[in-house]
Amino acid sequence: MKSNIWYISKYANISLFGASTRQASFCKEFAKAGHNVRLITSNSSHLYSSLPEFESRYKDMENDGYTVTWVNTLKYTKATSIKRFLSWFWFEFFVLMMAFRKQYEKPDVVIASSLSILSVLSGCFYKRFYKAKFIFEVRDIWPQTLIDLKGFSHKHPLIWLLSKVEKLGYKYADKIVGTMPGLHKHVEAVSGLGSKVEFIPQGVDLSFYTDEQQDVEIDYIERYFPQDKFIVTYAGTLGVAYALNYIIDAARELHKAGNTNIYFSFLGSGLEKERLQKLSSDLPNVSFAPRVGKNQVLSVLKCSDLLLHSFKMEKVFEYGISPNKFVDYMYAKKPILCMFSGYPSMLNEANCGEFIPSEDSQSLVETVIKYSQMDKTGLDVLGENGYQFLVKSRNFETLSKQYMELFK
Secondary structure, eight states, rough: OOEEEEEEOOOOOOOOTOOHHHHHHHHHHHTTOEEEEEEESSSSOSOOSOOOOOOOSSSEEETTEEEEEEEOOOOOOOOTTTTHHHHHHHHHHHHHHHHHHHTTTOEEEEEEEETTTTHHHHHHHHHHHHHOOOEEEEEOOOHHHHHHHHHOOSSSSSOOOOHHHHHHHHHOEEEESSSTHHHHHHHHHHHHHHGGEEEEOOOOOOOHHHHSOOOHHHHHHHHOOTTTTTEEEEOOOOOOGGGHHHHHHHHHHHTTTOOOOOEEEEEOOOOTTHHHHHTTOOOOOEEEEEOOOHHHHHHHHTTOEEEEEEEOOOOTTTTOOOOOOHHEEEEEETEEEEEOOOSOOOHHTTSEEEETTOOOHHHHHHHHHHHHHHHHHHHHHHHHHHHHHHHHHBBHHHHHHHHHHGGO
C-alpha cells in the first residue's frame, strides 16, 4: 500500500550538497518501493559547508525519486554555539507550520530522526492531528550524550527539557528505531517501553562506492601513509568522545620500545586536532593527514593495514554503536580494531576484527603488535569477512525492507 512518508531530520543531506546521509538512502529505497517520500531537513549545519542558500522559507527539490524540502533556518558555524540549539527550535517551528501549507500533502507516516531530538515534537503533532504513524529514530541518545561527553549536570534546564522530550518520544511513538543494538535497555530503563524498539543499524549505499569514488593525489599518500610501515589509521572526527589521546599514548610507548615498523595516521579534523598534534609533536610514528572528501576516503583507507576506532568509557556508549566509520572501514576490506567497552556489534558478527577495552593504551599496543605480525593472507581474510558481511547484511535495500515493515 502506497503511503505518504515524511522523514524529518535537521542534519540530513544529499550527495549534491556534500554527502548522502542515512536518511537520504532510506528515502531512495522507500521511493523505489512505491511510497511518496519527503525528506525534510535544514540548510543550517556545522557538518556541511555548501548547503543551499535561498530567501524563501522552504525550498523543494527532487532527488533520487523523492522530494527534499529544505527549511531555511538560523545559521551557525560552531557545534557548541548557542545558535545551534536555537536553530533546533527554529527548524521544528517551521516543520510544524508545513501543516498549514496547502502544497504539502499530509503524512501517513512520520519518521522523526535525531539529531535534533526536538523533531519528536513534530512527530507527536502529526500523529495527534493527522493520525500519522509516528516512528522515533534514535541515532544519538540525548540528553545522555550531553551529560557524559559535555559534562552537563542532570539539573541543568536544557537537560531537564531534553529529558522530557526524550520520554515524550518514547511514550507516543508507535515504534522506536535505534541504530545501536542495545537501545532497548536504555528505553526500558527510562520509560519501561523497551519492547517498542527495533534495531536498524547504519547501512551502506553500494552505488556510492561503485559510482562516486575518486582517488586522492599520489603525493598525499606518500606524505602521510608511508608504504614501508605497518599503517594503523583512524579516519573521522577528531572529537572528545573518541578518547584519541590513548592512541597517542600507544604510539609513544611503541616509539620508546624501539618499534619503528608501526605508524599511526589520523585522517580528519575536529576540536581535538590541535591538542593531539601538540601531544604527539615529538613522535616520528604519528601523522595528521588533512581531511578529504567522503568520496575519496576509500582510496586512503586502502593504503592502510589496520583501521582503528575508539570511544570514551561513558554510560551513553553502553548500549552499543553503529558508526558510519565501520561502513567505510568494512568496504575498504581491511581488518578493524575498536577501543570500546560497551555493547559489541558488527565487528564480532562479521569476524573482521575485534574490540579491546576503552582508554587502555597498553591493550592497544599489544593488539596492534599482534596484527602487525600477521601475514598478509590473514589480514586479507579478515578484511574480506567485513566486506561480505557489509554488502550482504547491511545494504540499504535489505535494511529498508525491515524499516518498511514498521509502516504497516
